Amino acid sequence: xxxxxxxxxxxxxxxxxxxxxxxxxxxxxxxxxxxxxxxxxxxxxxxxxxxxxxxxxxxxxxxxxxxxxxxxxxxxxxxxxxxxxxxxxxxxxxxxxxxxxxxxxxxxxxxxxxxxxxxxxxxxxxxxxxxxxxxxxxxxxxxxxxxxxxxxxxxxxxxxxxxxxxxxxxxxxxxxxxxxxxxxxxxxxx
Numbered sequence: 001x002x003x004x005x006x007x008x009x010x011x012x013x014x015x016x017x018x019x020x021x022x023x024x025x026x027x028x029x030x031x032x033x034x035x036x037x038x039x040x041x042x043x044x045x046x047x048x049x050x051x052x053x054x055x056x057x058x059x060x061x062x063x064x065x066x067x068x069x070x071x072x073x074x075x076x077x078x079x080x081x082x083x084x085x086x087x088x089x090x091x092x093x094x095x096x097x098x099x100x101x102x103x104x105x106x107x108x109x110x111x112x113x114x115x116x117x118x119x120x121x122x123x124x125x126x127x128x129x130x131x132x133x134x135x136x137x138x139x140x141x142x143x144x145x146x147x148x149x150x151x152x153x154x155x156x157x158x159x160x161x162x163x164x165x166x167x168x169x170x171x172x173x174x175x176x177x178x179x180x181x182x183x184x185x186x187x188x189x190x
Contacts, residue, residue, distance in 0.1 A: 007037075007038075007039065007047075009047065012037045012039070012047070013054070013057050013058055013061050014061065015036050015037055016033060016036070016037060016054050016055075016057070016058045017058035017059075017061050017062050017102070018096075018097040019032060019033065019036045019097070020055055020058050020059075020102070021058075021062065021096075021097045021098050021102040021105070022097035022098050024105060024106070024109050025051075025055055025106065025109055025110060025115075025117065026109065028051075030044070030051055033051065033054065052116075052117060055117055056117060056120060059102065059103065059106060059117065059120060059121060059124065060124075062102045062103065062124075063103060063124040063127070063128070066128060067127070067128065067131060069086075069089060070082060070086055070128075070131055070132075070135075071131075073085050073086060073089070074135060074138075078139075078142070078144075079135040079136070079138040079139040079142065079144070080135075080139040080142075080144040080145065080187060082135060083132065083135055083136070083139070083158065083187055084183075084184035084187050084188070085184070086162070087161075087162055087165055087179075087180035087183045087184060088177070088180045088181075088184070090162060090165065090166060090180075091165060091166060091169040091176045091177070091180055092177075092180075098170060099166050099169035099170040099176070100166045100167050100169070100170040101162075101163055101166050103121045103124050103125050103128075104121075104125065104163050104166070104167075106118065106120075106121040107121040107122055107125065125159070128159065129155050129156060129159045130155070132154075132155035132158050132159060133151045133152045133154070133155035134151075135155075136149070136151035136154045136155055136158075137151040139190075145187075145190035146190060149190055154190070158183075158187075161183050161186075162183070164179075165179050165180055165183065
């Protein structure tokens with residue numbers, strides 16, 4: 001009878017997510033993963049199958065966590081205030097391994113190699129943009145923003161601003177908090 005694993009799969013995926021987020025796909029070796037997850041090669045392959053399979057799980061977790069944070073903000077504050085608060089939340093946590101978006105980093109790293117994980121990252125980014133568009137639409141319906149705006153165009157611009165903010169926060173020497181506030185303030189003028 002096979003032995004039951006003595007690790008929490010979700011915790012391992014979280015640790016892998018943080019390592020991949022910090023170092024990228026190419027910058028993370030199997031040895032790095034085995035060390036960070038404290039698993040032997042056989043256990044790694046039994047649990048995840050491959051580095052790509054684990055990266056996909058880690059990326060899915062990253063995307064799911066971001067979507068949940070946005071949903072929680074919208075439920076607590078409503079659509080427009082959630083969109084105003086989200087930029088600060090995206091850069092304000094000092095416990096994250098990197099400030100830049102893992103999905104964007106993955107897309108930039110792997111797209112030129114036609115790696116399927118780049119397509120997966122792009123799909124996650126598109127879904128997030130769709131969530132932003134839904135919130136802009138709800139804000140329009142509530143009368144919080146002018147009905148003359150296209151929610152999809154607003155979402156595309158908002159996501160672009162967020163990605164730029166997160167790259168700026170990663171660079172250092174830039175007041176990312178001020179940029180996050182500028183993004184929030186620009187939404188108040190819609």
